[in-house]
Amino acid sequence: xxxxxxxxxxxxxxxxxxxxxxxxxxxxxxxxxxxxxxxxxxxxxxxxxxxxxxxxxxxxxxxxxxxxxxxxxxxxxxxxxxxxxxxxxxxxxxxxxxxxxxxxxxxxxxxxxxxxxxxxxxxxxxxxxxxxxxxxxxxxxxxxxxxxxxxxxxxxxxxxxxxxxxxxxxxxxxxxxxxxxxxxxxxxxxxxxxxxxxxxxxxxxxxxxxxxxxxxxxxxxxxxxxxxxxxxxxxxxxxxxxxxxxxxxxxxxxxxxxxxxxxxxxxxxxxxxxxxxxxxxxxxxxxxxxxxxxxxxxxxxxxxxxxxxxxxxxxxxxxxxxxxxxxxxxxxx
Amino acid sequence: xxxxxxxxxxxxxxxxxxxxxxxxxxxxxxxxxxxxxxxxxxxxxxxxxxxxxxxxxxxxxxxxxxxxxxxxxxxxxxxxxxxxxxxxxxxxxxxxxxxxxxxxxxxxxxxxxxxxxxxxxxxxxxxxxxxxxxxxxxxxxxxxxxxxxxxxxxxxxxxxxxxxxxxxxxxxxxxxxxxxxxxxxxxxxxxxxxxxxxxxxxxxxxxxxxxxxxxxxxxxxxxxxxxxxxxxxxxxxxxxxxxxxxxxxxxxxxxxxxxxxxxxxxxxxxxxxxxxxxxxxxxxxxxxxxxxxxxxxxxxxxxxxxxxxxxxxxxxxxxxxxxxxxxxxxxxxxxxxxxxxxxxxxxxxxxxxxxxxxxxxxxxxxxxxxxxxxxxxxxx
Numbered sequence: 001x002x003x004x005x006x007x008x009x010x011x012x013x014x015x016x017x018x019x020x021x022x023x024x025x026x027x028x029x030x031x032x033x034x035x036x037x038x039x040x041x042x043x044x045x046x047x048x049x050x051x052x053x054x055x056x057x058x059x060x061x062x063x064x065x066x067x068x069x070x071x072x073x074x075x076x077x078x079x080x081x082x083x084x085x086x087x088x089x090x091x092x093x094x095x096x097x098x099x100x101x102x103x104x105x106x107x108x109x110x111x112x113x114x115x116x117x118x119x120x121x122x123x124x125x126x127x128x129x130x131x132x133x134x135x136x137x138x139x140x141x142x143x144x145x146x147x148x149x150x151x152x153x154x155x156x157x158x159x160x161x162x163x164x165x166x167x168x169x170x171x172x173x174x175x176x177x178x179x180x181x182x183x184x185x186x187x188x189x190x191x192x193x194x195x196x197x198x199x200x201x202x203x204x205x206x207x208x209x210x211x212x213x214x215x216x217x218x219x220x221x222x223x224x225x226x227x228x229x230x231x232x233x234x235x236x237x238x239x240x241x242x243x244x245x246x247x248x249x250x251x252x253x254x255x256x257x258x259x260x261x262x263x264x265x266x267x268x269x270x271x272x273x274x275x276x277x278x279x280x281x282x283x284x285x286x287x288x289x290x291x292x293x294x295x296x297x298x299x300x301x302x303x304x305x306x307x308x309x310x311x312x313x314x315x316x317x318x319x320x321x322x323x324x325x326x327x328x329x330x331x332x333x
Numbered sequence: 334x335x336x337x338x339x340x341x342x343x344x345x346x347x348x349x350x351x352x353x354x355x356x357x358x359x360x361x362x363x364x365x366x367x368x369x370x371x372x373x374x375x376x377x378x379x380x381x382x383x384x385x386x387x388x389x390x391x392x393x394x395x396x397x398x399x400x401x402x403x404x405x406x407x408x409x410x411x412x413x414x415x416x417x418x419x420x421x422x423x424x425x426x427x428x429x430x431x432x433x434x435x436x437x438x439x440x441x442x443x444x445x446x447x448x449x450x451x452x453x454x455x456x457x458x459x460x461x462x463x464x465x466x467x468x469x470x471x472x473x474x475x476x477x478x479x480x481x482x483x484x485x486x487x488x489x490x491x492x493x494x495x496x497x498x499x500x501x502x503x504x505x506x507x508x509x510x511x512x513x514x515x516x517x518x519x520x521x522x523x524x525x526x527x528x529x530x531x532x533x534x535x536x537x538x539x540x541x542x543x544x545x546x547x548x549x550x551x552x553x554x555x556x557x558x559x560x561x562x563x564x565x566x567x568x569x570x571x572x573x574x575x576x577x578x579x580x581x582x583x584x585x586x587x588x589x590x591x592x593x594x595x596x597x598x599x600x601x602x603x604x605x606x607x608x609x610x611x612x613x614x615x616x617x618x619x620x621x622x623x624x625x626x627x628x629x630x631x632x633x634x635x636x637x638x639x640x641x642x643x644x645x646x647x648x649x650x651x652x653x654x655x656x657x658x659x660x661x662x663x664x665x666x667x668x669x670x671x672x673x674x675x676x677x678x679x680x681x682x683x684x685x686x687x688x689x690x691x692x693x694x695x696x697x698x699x700x701x702x703x704x705x706x707x708x709x710x711x712x713x
Contacts, residue, residue, distance in 0.1 A: 131465035153444020158383035170373030289529030
């Protein structure tokens with residue numbers, strides 16, 4: 001039959017469409033939640049780039065602890081040649097070089113080393129975006145852990161991480177996401193057992209220092225106040241109970257503690273005498289992006305109230321607009 | 334007598350066999366991806382570009398191409414524009430196929446495909462996750478589309494009683510079929526928010542992402558209807574449906590103006606208009622993209638041009654390209670995960686995507702020939 005009944009005005013339709021789309025428009029005024037705060041007993045690490053000599057003991061130790069194979073490049077079997085994080089490299093030391101690379105820790109004509117490993121964000125993007133809660137944030141220690149048993153491999157954690165930390169094992173048919181779990185994953189549990197992370201334990205210079213975030217931040221702030229050329233007593237190992245100290249001349253620190261505030265802060269913090277954008281750190285503000293995304297999501301989907309309202313309006317309108325067109329043949333749809 | 338007819342005719346035509354060949358080649362690479370080599374063996378995905386064309390084309394753009402059923406449902410059932418009704422069933426079929434294959438695309442992109450069901454288990458759900466909303470919503474919508482298309486199959490099978498009962502509750506599925514795409518098409522935009530700085534500032538509009546994504550999805554939905562109706566008219570030598578499409582052209586004009594106002598308004602409000610003329614790759618892509626948005630606007634603004642089938646087709650194609658480019662630009666082309674990462678899809682990766690598209694087209698051809706999908710011409 002011909003179903004051209006224009007008695008109905010489209011007024012009802014307009015109202016419903018407004019309800020259906022209204023939710024999205026509302027998001028324009030959605031208030032993002034605040035950044036999360038550091039966990040009460042957050043543990044972390046402080047990486048002082050000026051202390052790192054590039055020995056990569058931490059890379060090797062990390063692979064031992066996590067039972068991962070070394071990356072071999074060419075004939076160099078004496079050291080791990082991993083150049084970046086991957087499905088089986090959770091910690092890597094990269095080198096910054098400029099011009100003649102003559103002076104350590106100089107931005108121009110210099111070189112320095114930079115560690116890449118999970119920053120254990122205070123407000124982690126990977127945890128926020130994961131649909132199946134396979135990324136988790138320990139509420140006490142702040143350690144960000146991964147749980148492959150529920151992971152579907154959508155890799156949203158990878159794109160949602162400002163530092164590209166979670167890495168998928170692309171070269172295996174049955175691969176998984178891997179990332180640093182601060183040596184506290186099931187079967188390792190070094191932190192729960194009162195030990196420190198593997199990388200901090202083997203670091204000969206204290207470039208990687210383990211400990212409570214509060215103490216590490218305090219230490220970093222103190223180093224910011226030091227005068228170049230003075231002698232400072234650098235601790236090694238765990239800052240709450242250092243193995244030992246050693247005296248060293250103070251470098252020309254940049255007045256920037258990476259991870260104090262970036263995107264809500266991180267539990268692994270970095271300090272350096274070369275600016276962080278040169279060391280490949282991302283351009284982050286203080287706001288964490290996932291906090292904005294969550295604000296939008298919760299405005300639209302809180303208790304599914306808006307969708308339910310829209311569905312009710314749509315059902316009513318569609319019913320109105322189809323009921324008077326029904327014929328014997330039922331040729332609607 | 335049904336208002337719809339099966340087109341009939343030979344199935345194994347030359348174009349069909351070519352599509353079959355493309356699909357067969359892709360099967361080889363799918364085998365490699367799932368059985369012998371893993372994702373790394375067939376794709377150029379890496380630590381910085383975790384999402385390549387399988388996500389961005391097959392899911393993000395593919396489902397927008399599949400918004401024809403959604404866009405028409407809004408016009409017909411919400412705004413009571415009954416005159417477009419004959420276009421609905423073929424559009425629903427295209428949507429069903431587009432979404433089903435988008436779902437399949439998501440599956441072979443899934444790193445841990447063997448436990449895909451974990452996303453359906455409520456105790457795993459993370460309600461902060463945009464991806465959760467997208468995954469569940471798309472899955473349910475595929476079922477809803479199947480229900481919306483079921484009448485065609487039931488008519489073919491002569492199941493009158495079942496058809497009658499289904500028609501009694503169909504309005505529920507139609508309502509859901511409008512709500513669900515509204516939710517997940519906007520969420521596809523929201524996925525970009527958490528990527529923060531990796532998304533180029535010209536596309537990273539933060540909390541406005543869902544609105545822009547939704548508007549482009551509806552625009553692409555109407556455009557694909559223009560495209561499909563024109564192609565079917567030519568390909569199957571049917572009577573022109575231009576008279577119906579003209580009205581769609583008018584709807585597109587309104588939406589397109591709204592979209593451009595919102596887009597440039599947001600960029601102005603966020604102080605980013607200067608970036609358009611920065612002269613870098615992103616600014617070039619942005620300008621190209623917006624030229625593709627503005628050409629159809631110019632074409633469709635004139636009532637004379639709106640009445641010409643060929644002009645409508647050009648406008649539709651431009652808009653489809655514009656909408657696709659909008660998503661490609663944001664998710665891939667200007668996406669910058671940081672130093673050291675590059676991405677260009679590998680040949681096997683492209684072949685798998687082409688295979689999926691070929692399969693979709695083959696299924697469409699077979700179904701419109703066998704099932705009553707197209708509107709009877711004398712009624713048109």
